[in-house]
Amino acid sequence: MDSYTKLLDGYHKFRQKYQQDTVWRQRAKDKQSPEIMIIACSDSRVNPVILTGAGLGEIFVVNNIANLVPPYKKYGNSYHGTSAAIEYAVIQLRVRHIIIMGHSGCGGIRTLLTEHEEPEPRPDAHYSFIRPWMKIVNEAADFTTSEKSVLDTDILAAVCERRASMISLHNLKGFPWVEDAMRQNSLHVHAWYFDIASGVLEEYDEAAGQFQKLV
């Protein structure tokens, strides 16, 4: 069975289940009211709904390359899909938690690491969209010469992936309505890191300044 046929086969099973599932059908009649927003990578192995066992309507999800949050920029000249989603989640949906979910083996972060030393991307260069996007977390790839000579690329990437989520968390707090909701204690923000090989999830502990395994 090819991948597209497999999708359709899965859909047919979904339809059979959907016809019998009264909870899901009720959800279709209501407005969505998720209390959780998750900003995750587009990586096909990282799915917060599967990872947490969440149901339909429970998580407002944004996927982008390397789960980044850009800095707040009022009336910017670019298109801000992720910023628009954050605005909608906080102002309209009034979510109670926003989670930035990084992960191991992130292709976006790998691009940042391998091309970090290069000058400004040429307009005709490969990754003409990915490279400027990844500049949001450029500092995450700052390693000393000795770190680069001692540590292998996988270890540097694991550090970089966590640092990038910390930068995105910082950027998230810079959105004025996020800041307001946090001040009122109606919104809490988190950074997670999912290790695909072990299936272990970590959460950033701001007081300790490090990621810790969730047990």
Ligand SMILES: [Zn+2]
């Ligand atoms: Zn990724």
